[in-house]
Structure formats: structure tokens, C-alpha cells
Amino acid sequence: MDQRLKNLDFAFNPRSIAFIGATESIRKWGFLILNNLLTGGYEGEVFPVNPNRDTILGLRAYASVRDIPGDIDLAVFTVPARQVLSSLEECVHKGVKAGLVITAGFKELGEEGARMETEMVRMARDAGMVLVGPNCQGICCPKNRLYPWMPILFHPAPGKIGYVAQSGNILNMLIGHAVNAGLGISKAVSSGNEADISTEEYYAYLAEDPDTEVIVSYIEGIPDGRRFLEYARSVTRSKPIVALKGGRTRSGISAARSHTGAMAVREKLFEAACRQAGITLTYSIEEAGVTAAAFVNRPLPRGKRVGIITGGGGLGVIACDFCTEIGLEVATLSGETLSKLEELLPDWWVPGNPVDLVAGLDFTILKPVIEILMKSGEVDAVMFLWIGAPRRKGEAEASQSERGMDISAVWNVMDQHFMGFYGELNTLMHELQVPLYIATSIEMQDTPGRDGCNPIVFRDVESACRAVSAMAGYRSYLDSRG
Amino acid sequence: MDQRLKNLDFAFNPRSIAFIGATESIRKWGFLILNNLLTGGYEGEVFPVNPNRDTILGLRAYASVRDIPGDIDLAVFTVPARQVLSSLEECVHKGVKAGLVITAGFKELGEEGARMETEMVRMARDAGMVLVGPNCQGICCPKNRLYPWMPILFHPAPGKIGYVAQSGNILNMLIGHAVNAGLGISKAVSSGNEADISTEEYYAYLAEDPDTEVIVSYIEGIPDGRRFLEYARSVTRSKPIVALKGGRTRSGISAARSHTGAMAVREKLFEAACRQAGITLTYSIEEAGVTAAAFVNRPLPRGKRVGIITGGGGLGVIACDFCTEIGLEVATLSGETLSKLEELLPDWWVPGNPVDLVAGLDFTILKPVIEILMKSGEVDAVMFLWIGAPRRKGEAEASQSERGMDISAVWNVMDQHFMGFYGELNTLMHELQVPLYIATSIEMQDTPGRDGCNPIVFRDVESACRAVSAMAGYRSYLDSRG
Numbered sequence: 001m002d003q004r005l006k007n008l009d010f011a012f013n014p015r016s017i018a019f020i021g022a023t024e025s026i027r028k029w030g031f032l033i034l035n036n037l038l039t040g041g042y043e044g045e046v047f048p049v050n051p052n053r054d055t056i057l058g059l060r061a062y063a064s065v066r067d068i069p070g071d072i073d074l075a076v077f078t079v080p081a082r083q084v085l086s087s088l089e090e091c092v093h094k095g096v097k098a099g100l101v102i103t104a105g106f107k108e109l110g111e112e113g114a115r116m117e118t119e120m121v122r123m124a125r126d127a128g129m130v131l132v133g134p135n136c137q138g139i140c141c142p143k144n145r146l147y148p149w150m151p152i153l154f155h156p157a158p159g160k161i162g163y164v165a166q167s168g169n170i171l172n173m174l175i176g177h178a179v180n181a182g183l184g185i186s187k188a189v190s191s192g193n194e195a196d197i198s199t200e201e202y203y204a205y206l207a208e209d210p211d212t213e214v215i216v217s218y219i220e221g222i223p224d225g226r227r228f229l230e231y232a233r234s235v236t237r238s239k240p241i242v243a244l245k246g247g248r249t250r251s252g253i254s255a256a257r258s259h260t261g262a263m264a265v266r267e268k269l270f271e272a273a274c275r276q277a278g279i280t281l282t283y284s285i286e287e288a289g290v291t292a293a294a295f296v297n298r299p300l301p302r303g304k305r306v307g308i309i310t311g312g313g314g315l316g317v318i319a320c321d322f323c324t325e326i327g328l329e330v331a332t333l334s335g336e337t338l339s340k341l342e343e344l345l346p347d348w349w350v351p352g353n354p355v356d357l358v359a360g361l362d363f364t365i366l367k368p369v370i371e372i373l374m375k376s377g378e379v380d381a382v383m384f385l386w387i388g389a390p391r392r393k394g395e396a397e398a399s400q401s402e403r404g405m406d407i408s409a410v411w412n413v414m415d416q417h418f419m420g421f422y423g424e425l426n427t428l429m430h431e432l433q434v435p436l437y438i439a440t441s442i443e444m445q446d447t448p449g450r451d452g453c454n455p456i457v458f459r460d461v462e463s464a465c466r467a468v469s470a471m472a473g474y475r476s477y478l479d480s481r482g
Numbered sequence: 483m484d485q486r487l488k489n490l491d492f493a494f495n496p497r498s499i500a501f502i503g504a505t506e507s508i509r510k511w512g513f514l515i516l517n518n519l520l521t522g523g524y525e526g527e528v529f530p531v532n533p534n535r536d537t538i539l540g541l542r543a544y545a546s547v548r549d550i551p552g553d554i555d556l557a558v559f560t561v562p563a564r565q566v567l568s569s570l571e572e573c574v575h576k577g578v579k580a581g582l583v584i585t586a587g588f589k590e591l592g593e594e595g596a597r598m599e600t601e602m603v604r605m606a607r608d609a610g611m612v613l614v615g616p617n618c619q620g621i622c623c624p625k626n627r628l629y630p631w632m633p634i635l636f637h638p639a640p641g642k643i644g645y646v647a648q649s650g651n652i653l654n655m656l657i658g659h660a661v662n663a664g665l666g667i668s669k670a671v672s673s674g675n676e677a678d679i680s681t682e683e684y685y686a687y688l689a690e691d692p693d694t695e696v697i698v699s700y701i702e703g704i705p706d707g708r709r710f711l712e713y714a715r716s717v718t719r720s721k722p723i724v725a726l727k728g729g730r731t732r733s734g735i736s737a738a739r740s741h742t743g744a745m746a747v748r749e750k751l752f753e754a755a756c757r758q759a760g761i762t763l764t765y766s767i768e769e770a771g772v773t774a775a776a777f778v779n780r781p782l783p784r785g786k787r788v789g790i791i792t793g794g795g796g797l798g799v800i801a802c803d804f805c806t807e808i809g810l811e812v813a814t815l816s817g818e819t820l821s822k823l824e825e826l827l828p829d830w831w832v833p834g835n836p837v838d839l840v841a842g843l844d845f846t847i848l849k850p851v852i853e854i855l856m857k858s859g860e861v862d863a864v865m866f867l868w869i870g871a872p873r874r875k876g877e878a879e880a881s882q883s884e885r886g887m888d889i890s891a892v893w894n895v896m897d898q899h900f901m902g903f904y905g906e907l908n909t910l911m912h913e914l915q916v917p918l919y920i921a922t923s924i925e926m927q928d929t930p931g932r933d934g935c936n937p938i939v940f941r942d943v944e945s946a947c948r949a950v951s952a953m954a955g956y957r958s959y960l961d962s963r964g
Contacts, residue, residue: 109830115895167796173869173942176923222800246796252803255795258832284944305727313737314649314728317702321734348591350740364941385656417722441658460655462766 007130008197010097012187013143014073016043017148018065018096020087021078021103021172022048022056028080033138033148037076040155041145047072049087063076066092071095076148077134081105081116084134089118090235092127099124101133104317107193108135108258117195124196136192137168142185143211144320149190159184160296162212164202166191167246170285174216174244177289182460183296184210198223200231201408207235216242216292218285220256225270236278237481239471240474243271243279244288249402278477280470287466290458294467299433300475305331306468307379308354309369315461316354321383322465330354331379340372367421375436383466385461386440435471439464487687489612489943490679492579494623494669497526499630500547502569503560503585504530504538511584512560515620515630517677522637523627529554529842538587547572554578557615558630563587563598566616570602570617574609581606582630583615590617590740599677602866606678611683618674619650624667625693631672632851637695641666642778644694648673648685648702649728653732655697656726659771662941665778680705682713689717698724698774700739700767707752712757718760719963721776722956725754725761728769760959762952769948772940776949781915782957788950789861790836791851793868801867801885804947810954813861822854849903854914863950865919867943917953921946 001009017037023030037046038057048056051063062068065075065087075096077084091099093184103378106117117134124131132139138149150173156179165171168190175185186209189202199219206212215235232241245332248267274281282288306328310316320330329354333341337350344365349356354371366384373382413463429436439458458464483491499519505512520539525746530538533545544550545558547569557573559566563585573581580858588599599616606613613619620631622642638661647653650672657667668691671684681701684953688694689748697717704710729738730749756763765772786812792798804814813835815823820833825846832836837851855864911918921940940946 002925103832108832154872165796167799168795169792169794169869170796170800173923218796220796246799246803248803249806251806252799255799255802255836258795258834258838278808284942286942286944309652312649312651314647314700314702317649317728317734318579318736319735320651321728321730322766323732324731334647346586350591352736352740354737371608387651420835441655460766460768462768 001205001208003092003128003129004201005198006057007097007128008132008201008205009427010073011100011130011139012147012190016070016072016074017042017044018047018049018062018068018072018075018091018094019148020049020065020075020079020091021083021187022050022053022061024053024056028078029150030186031148033078033102034074035147036151036153037148038153039153040147042147042329043145044073045070045316056096060209064256065096067122068094073098074148075099076138077101077103080101081113085116085120085123085358088123092123095127096129099129099133100129100136100139101131101152101192101195102136102138103133104135104192106195107243107262109208110422117193131196132189133192134195137171139189139349140185141187156338157184158186158205158211160186160213161212161292161325162209163185163217164191164199164205164215165189165204165218166194166199167218167464168192170218170244170246173285174218174289174292177286178293181290183293186213198228200228203235203241204231207470209450212239213297214240214242214292214295216243216244217290218246218288220246223268232274233277233281236474236477240471241279242292242470243274244285245274245475249377252479264280278474278481280474282470284468286463291467291470294437294471295474296375298435299430299467300473300478301380301435301472302433302475304329304469305378305380306465307331307333307373307376307382309366309382310354310356311383313356314358315385315387319354319383319461319465322462323468326465326469328465328469333376333378337372337378339375341369344368344372365453367425370425370436371428374428374436375434380433380472381435381437383439383464383468385464386438387460393395435468435469437464437468483687483690485610486612486683487690489579489610490614490683490687492555493582493612493621494539494628495626496580496628497854498529498552498554499526500529500531500544500550500554500557500576501560501630502531502547502557502571502573503565504532504535504543506535506538510560511632512785514634515558515560515584515632518633518635518637519628519630521635522629524629525627526555527552540644541880547576547578547825550576553781555580556579556630557829557894558620559583559585561585563595563616566595566604567598567845570605570930574605574611578611580719581611581613581615581673582618582621583677584618584620586617586674588616593891599675603677613678614671616677618672619653621669621671621691623669631670639666640668640693642668642693642695643774644668644688644697645670645699646681646688646697647671647700648672648676649700650674652726654729655767656700656771656774657839659768660775663772663775666777668695679960680710680916681886682706682710682887683875685717685723686713689721694721695779696722696774696777698770700725700726700728700770702728706836707755708748711755714756714758714761718956718959723761724764724770724774724777724952725756726755726764752760760956762956763953764948768945772945773949773952775879776919776940777956780917780919780953780961781912783862783917783954784915784957785862786811786954787860787862788947789813789815789855789864790835791848791864791866792838792853796835797867797869797914798838801836801865801943801947805950808947810947810949810951815858815860816853819854819858819860820905823851827852828853828871847916849907852907854908856910856914856918862954863917863919865921865946868920868922869942869948917950919946919950 021030047068050061053061075091087421106113214325247253333353503512528541529550532543535543557578588595624631729735
């Protein structure tokens with residue numbers, strides 16, 4: 001790892017943090033971000049810096065970084081832009097390894113800001129210090145319970161997805177899709193103006209990070225396209241990069257310019273180059289967030305043949321249409337495989353793929369049905385679609401007792417049966433290298449920390465299909481590189 | 483209303499219901515659907531029919547429909563297919579107005595089933611009785627607390643959206659999108675094989691239903707295309723129809739054939755004909771469900787010029803791209819309008835559309851910003867995008883008290899400010915006929931019954947943009963009809 005990335009590592013794994021601009025004014029980021037850091041459970045030392053206070057949130061406050069005893073790994077800046085340079089100078093003298101500049105008002109606001117930004121970078125680089133930001137919402141590293149960022153009291157769990165986003169808002173939304181699937185994150189960074197560390201350097205850092213399995217990235221501008229693609233191509237050899245590009249149209253580019261001062265790139269060229277570099281391109285925030293989550297702990301499909309199991313005929317129709325429309329193949333099952341399925345399914349089952357479980361309430365057949373498809377050699381991926389009405393437990397419990405009948409056995413049939421044998425299916429999936437994609441309306445948000453066992457990610461048919469397609473595409477890319 | 487539709491009205495507004503096939507076996511639909519009906523709060527009379535029991539769920543059971551005292555408006559059938567004809571015969575003698583045939587095993591299973599289905603329809607029509615189904619999951623009419631359907635303990639609130647779906651599973655998912663937006667439904671029907679009443683007749687019924695403002699429909703097959711389009715064209719004169727077509731591809735058509743026995747239609751011709759008939763076509767379940775919800779209590783945009791307000795620059799970029807890609811226009815604001823906005827926004831605001839609220843925590847400016855755009859005459863629709871991290875109230879409350887600071891004022895800033903003036907904006911929106919579309923991560927599910935005041939429907943940027951486009955398209959269709 002080069003020295004810059006080693007210093008960047010101090011930002012995610014700091015032993016001590018100076019918080020420059022700490023305050024107790026509850027409507028200021030200097031309070032809200034500090035509060036997120038403290039309530040998140042970070043176990044290193046935190047030193048608030050504020051010349052006008054003795055203590056902040058019960059911690060001793062310091063007038064300057066230089067007054068803090070001991071080494072400082074990370075300095076967080078929330079002071080106004082015009083004060084950043086002088087504070088940074090103190091950090092340089094103190095020998096701080098990394099800076100996180102939340103503060104806005106630099107390049108994105110015109111010439112004077114750009115001048116300050118250039119000076120800030122020069123000062124940091126001369127001292128061998130790295131900078132995240134400016135004009136960003138912060139970073140997180142849940143393994144260290146480290147959340148120096150804007151989203152109020154948002155403390156997602158540790159996991160395997162690494163995030164690099166040129167917009168804090170979109171970062172939150174991307175992470176939200178993982179959280180909703182019960183997954184966690186390895187490291188996340190809102191990279192802001194990228195005055196010092198750029199998107200591709202974050203990729204390089206995450207590529208070497210053992211906790212990160214997949215990288216997801218929101219991109220508005222790339223000043224050095226050649227370097228970006230070179231780094232990306234190196235990273236995708238070992239880890240997938242799922243990217244969403246903002247500024248694909250004239251009006252999007254114009255909005256991006258006023259947001260992060262990003263330079264436009266020629267869209268068609270950029271797309272083609274990304275594909276050559278093995279980047280998985282997506283076209284909505286949801287698609288990016290959910291596709292990244294899909295890569296976690298799931299083998300890549302060997303090809304595009306999909307076996308579909310549904311809890312309702314209509315879902316099978318929708319899945320067939322969508323698979324076909326995005327270039328997947330609805331697998332043709334052999335007579336032998338269909339016979340095996342026929343033995344399990346009711347008399348009125350119509351043989352074929354999708355395998356419709358024909359609205360039954362008996363889920364004991366689900367495991368053997370999935371197993372038959374996985375072992376058939378006739379499918380590269382198995383999708384199980386079980387989506388129905390939204391379920392609200394409170395309401396259900398209230399109603400079911402009304403007439404004194406206990407129907408929890410039926411209500412929970414899916415959870416019980418499915419979760420009971422998911423472990424076995426997970427083992428089989430990795431043994432046979434046939435990935436399983438489950439779309440369901442069951443709420444997974446309340447069961448976090450499932451990274452070792454990632455059964456359910458998808459809330460709808462389309463996102464499950466897109467994930468199969470994205471992962472098959474990445475596999476095909478890896479194969480083509482040999 | 484013709485006699486068939488008058489009888490269909492008895493299905494949704496029955497004074498009395500015979501439940502043929504009622505049971506207390508908790509894994510049978512004869513129990514689960516009856517249980518949904520009883521726990522839903524239906525206030526009419528319910529008569530379980532089962533020759534082997536004296537009582538079911540505390541109600542007196544009858545050996546035959548003929549033994550029930552008084553008139554019966556609706557008969558629900560959950561008995562096996564081979565028993566439906568004899569039960570139906572009894573209903574005919576009893577003078578029952580409408581039948582809801584949940585039972586499967588008719589046309590979709592081949593010749594014998596088709597014969598039974600034909601005979602069933604003949605028998606009903608000769609007697610002037612109408613049939614919903616067979617092979618369906620049921621109906622609901624929340625205004626009457628009427629839920630004789632499969633989704634377990636799912637009792638959505640009354641509202642203005644009417645649903646007609648040739649798949650029960652997809653019906654549930656479509657309704658789920660309304661429920662998640664805090665909206666309710668007028669009437670919903672899972673139409674199954676449509677042996678008697680067909681999709682277009684349900685449209686005609688809902689067109690005359692004063693509680694229905696918009697119709698959303700999942701279609702797999704249309705036996706009589708000419709009649710379908712004729713009915714649809716008549717309905718769209720007064721109410722929008724949002725449709726999702728399953729079976730758009732060869733494999734989708736094949737799956738549809740084994741699902742409901744639907745006949746394939748030529749897809750390109752169908753699409754073109756639908757557009758001519760004013761039907762709003764959608765291409766995913768979410769798009770259909772959310773778009774339908776968008777029509778509720780919202781004026782139609784006069785054109786395609788969109789004013790965008792965001793709580794973060796990245797969202798504005800994404801919105802501009804997506805608007806452009808689907809044919810909307812990011813409005814160009816005049817110097818006059820920009821000056822008015824400039825007075826409200828901070829010094830560092832970069833004038834333009836999208837209007838980025840630049841990550842501030844002061845939401846008091848939101849209302850005047852929206853108002854300026856609405857009154858400018860330069861936009862046909864206003865979008866406000868405020869999406870961030872998923873919010874979990876329980877977690878938040880636990881964390882915020884940890885250090886004894888009360889930050890609820892910040893945490894709830896959006897709800898307080900926004901909900902406080904939504905009523906005024908709603909009035910303004912209807913006065914000026916400029917619709918407002920809000921995408922937010924705030925949970926609206928727990929605040930149902932907002933049909934008179936429908937602030938928030940969208941969970942992401944893309945679905946908000948699609949809704950603007952769909953509604954502008956419907957407006958343009960209405961204008962072209964004169």
C-alpha cells in the first residue's frame with residue numbers, strides 16, 4: 001500500500017480524533033456530527049477543539065489542535081471555510097495523519113474557494129497528510145463504531161460493502177438499500193470535491209481492504225479519466241465495482257457543475273470505457289444499492305440461464321418478461337428435471353419454468369424444489385419470488401386474537417420453513433456455485449448482521465433480475481480477462 | 483348502469499354473504515378467507531355453509547345455501563372445483579345476486595375444467611347472477627370493511643384507487659405501494675379466469691363508482707381486444723387507467739398461458755391500441771402501483787416543464803438525468819424567478835433549477851420556495867426531493883438520550899415544518915393547478931387515511947419523475963380528445 005493509502009487508513013481506523021469546530025448548538029453540523037460520533041460507540045479518543053469552551057458534551061475542549069496531548073490520527077473539520085486553512089496548519093504542525101473536511105465553500109463556489117482548496121491540498125501534501133473532502137458529509141467504518149458524518153443518529157452495522165460517493169445524500173440512499181436488506185457496510189466515504197483523495201484512490205484503498213467484498217460508487221465527475229480507468233481495471237480483477245453515474249444528460253451535467261464543480265465527461269465514451277474496465281454500470285440509486293448488496297456472499301452465475309420459482313403465477317409472468325427484456329434466458333428444463341419436480345408438486349401443477357408453487361400453503365416442498373433446480377445443471381441462477389401484501393406484525397397479532405383462533409402457524413409459515421433450511425441452501429449454493437436470489441415482502445430490516453448468510457435482498461422482481469444480469473455480466477468479464 | 487354491473491355492485495356492497503366451503507381448518511382458504519372477512523369488521527350478515535358442522539367460528543353453519551333465512555347478495559365459493567356447480571345451482575334457486583369463485587381448477591387446467599367453467603357461466607347468466615373468478619384470490623371494499631380474499635389479515639384502509647388484476651399476487655403488490663404511501667383503496671378485484679365478468683366490465687363498473695378516482699390494472703390476456711379498447715376508451719374520458727401488461731415476451735406469454743390460460747396478444751399492436759385508448763402503460767409492478775397512487779388528489783400537469791427542489795445536490799443531478807431520459811423538461815427559470823429565490827436562499831446558493839437547499843437544516847424556506855415555483859408560470863409540476871438515510875424512530879430515541887441532549891427538534895425538523903404547512907400547499911396546488919411531487923424517505927405507512935391530503939407518495943427520484951410523465955401524458959391525451 002502506498003503512503004497516501006496508508007494515511008487514508010488512519011481516517012477509517014483512527015486511534016484518536018480531533019474535532020475542529022465542535023459545538024453544542026444543536027442545529028450545527030459541528031454538534032450533529034460530533035453527536036453521531038459519540039453516540040455511535042467509537043472507542044478511541046475524541047478531542048473537541050473550540051477556543052470558546054472548556055467542555056463540550058462532557059469532554060474537555062481544546063483551544064487548538066496543538067494543545068491536545070498525544071498523537072492525533074484524524075482531524076474532522078466543521079469550521080467555516082475561511083478558518084480551515086489556519087486549523088489545517090495546526091494539524092500539520094501536530095503531525096495529524098488524515099483530515100476529514102466536512103466544510104463546504106471551496107471550489108464549488110468559484111475562484112476564491114478554488115484558491116483556498118488548492119492551498120489546502122498543497123499544505124496537506126507537503127506534510128504527507130491526506131484529506132477527505134471538502135464539501136462532504138463524512139465517512140463511516142462500522143467495525144470501529146466510527147460515524148463522523150451528517151446522517152442524524154444513523155449507525156448502520158458492519159458488513160462487506162464499501163461505498164464511495166460524490167454526494168452524501170446519494171450515499172445515504174445507497175446504504176439504505178443495504179440496511180433494508182439486513183446487510184452492513186465495511187467503509188463508506190462521501191468524497192465531496194475530492195481536492196486530495198479521488199474516487200479511484202478510494203477504490204484502490206478498498207481493493208486492499210479485507211473487510212470489503214464489493215465496491216459501490218456514485219460518480220459525478222472524473223478529472224483524470226485515464227487514471228480512473230486504470231485504477232478501476234486493476235480493482236475489478238479482484239472485486240466488483242458497481243457504479244452509478246450522475247450527469248448523463250445536458251441538464252444533469254449542468255446540475256452537477258453547480259453541485260461539486262464536476263467537469264462533464266463524454267457520456268457514451270465514458271460508458272464504453274467503464275464496461276471495458278469491468279465496472280458494473282447501473283442507472284438508478286436503487287439499482288446501484290441493491291445490485292451491490294446482491295454481490296455479498298453469493299457466487300457468480302456461470303451464465304444467463306435462470307430457473308424461476310414463484311409463489312404465484314403472475315409473478316412468474318412478470319419475471320419471464322423482465323428477464324427476457326434485459327437479456328437473461330428463462331431456462332428450458334429437461335424432461336428429467338420436470339419429472340423430479342412433478343413428484344413434489346400437486347396434480348394440477350403445469351410442468352415448466354417458472355415453477356409455480358400454485359398458491360399452496362405448504363412450504364416444505366420449497367427446499368427440494370430449489371435443490372432440484374440447483375443440481376440440474378440446467379440453470380445458472382435460481383430465483384424464488386414470494387411477494388405479497390405488506391405485512392404488519394402488530395396489526396396481525398391484534399386481529400388474529402379477535403376470534404380466539406391462533407393462526408400464527410400459517411402467518412409465519414414462510415419464515416419458519418424458509419429460515420429453517422436457509423443454512424443448508426446457502427451451503428449448497430456455494431458448493432454448486434449456483435446463486436440463489438430471493439425476492440420477498442418479508443421485512444428483513446430488523447434482522448441485521450446477516451452478512452455471513454444473506455438470504456433475502458430483493459423487494460421486487462425487477463431488482464432481483466437486474467442483480468442476476470449484473471453478476472452474470474461481471475463473471476463473463478472476469479472469464480474474458482482469463 | 484346495466485343489470486350486470488348492478489349485480490356486480492352487490493359483490494362489493496353486499497348486505498349478506500353465504501360462505502360456501504367455510505371451515506375451521508387453519509391451513510385451508512375456506513378458513514383463512516372467512517377469517518379475513520370476519521376480522522376485517524364487515525357489518526353485514528355472514529352465513530357459513532358446511533354440511534358437516536353446526537357452527538363455524540362461532541357462527542351458525544348451514545348445510546346448504548337454500549337453508550339460509552332471508553336474501554343473500556353474495557356467495558363466496560371455496561369448495562373444490564367439482565362441487566362448485568351443485569353449490570351454484572343452489573345459489574341460483576336462492577336468487578343470489580353475485581358469486582365470488584375463489585376455487586381454482588377450471589379453464590387453466592384443460593378441457594374438463596373449461597367445460598365446467600362454461601357450464602358455470604351458462605347457469606349464472608341464465609339466472610341473471612354475475613360471477614367474479616374463478617381461480618382468483620378474492621375482492622375487497624374497505625369502505626364496507628369487506629375483505630373476502632386470501633392475503634392473510636391484510637385490511638387496507640378506504641381510499642380512491644380501484645384495482646382490477648388478473649393475478650392475486652400482483653394485486654397485493656400493487657396495493658402494497660398505495661399502503662406504503664399512506665393511501666387506501668376504493669375497490670379491488672382479483673379477476674382470475676374472468677369466466678363471466680371481464681377486465682373491461684370491471685373498468686366500466688369502477689368508472690361509475692363515485693369512490694374511485696383512478697383505476698390500476700394488471701392484464702395477462704384479453705379475449706376480445708375490440709371490446710376491451712372500446713370500454714377503456716370510454717372510461718379514460720373521465721378516469722385514468724394505469725395498466726401493467728404481463729406476457730410481453732415469448733417466455734412471458736408462455737408462463738401466462740399456464741397461469742390463467744390467457745391468450746397471447748400481439749404486443750406492439752396492443753401497446754399502440756392502449757395508447758390510443760388513453761391507457762397509461764407501465765412496465766413494472768412498482769411503476770404501476772406508485773403511478774396510480776400519484777393520480778390521487780393531484781391536478782394534472784399542463785405540460786412537461788419540471789421545477790426541482792432538492793435537499794442535496796446529487797439528487798438534483800439524478801433527477802435532471804432521469805427527467806431528460808424519460809422526456810420531461812427541466813424548466814428554465816427566468817431571472818425574475820431566480821431573484822425571488824435568491825432572496826430566500828443562503829449567499830452560497832448557485833441560482834438555477836434544480837433549486838438545491840444546500841444541505842441546510844432550516845426548512846422554513848421550503849414553503850416559500852415551492853410557492854415561488856408554483857406561481858412562476860414557468861413550471862408545470864414541482865418536485866421536492868428529500869431522501870436520506872432510512873430513519874428508525876426507536877433507535878433514534880434510544881441514542882439521543884444517551885448523552886442527555888434532546889435533539890428531537892432537529893431530528894423531526896422536516897416533519898414539523900413540512901407537515902405544518904402542507905395543508906396550505908395542498909390548497910395552492912389545487913388553486914394554481916400545479917401538482918407537487920414529494921420523494922422522501924420519511925415513513926408514511928403509519929399515517930393512513932390521507933386521501934384528502936396526499937403529500938408524500940414516492941420513495942425514490944425515479945418513481946416521482948415517472949409519475950409526472952404519466953400524468954402529463956394523460957393530460958395531453960385528454961386535451962387531444964377535446
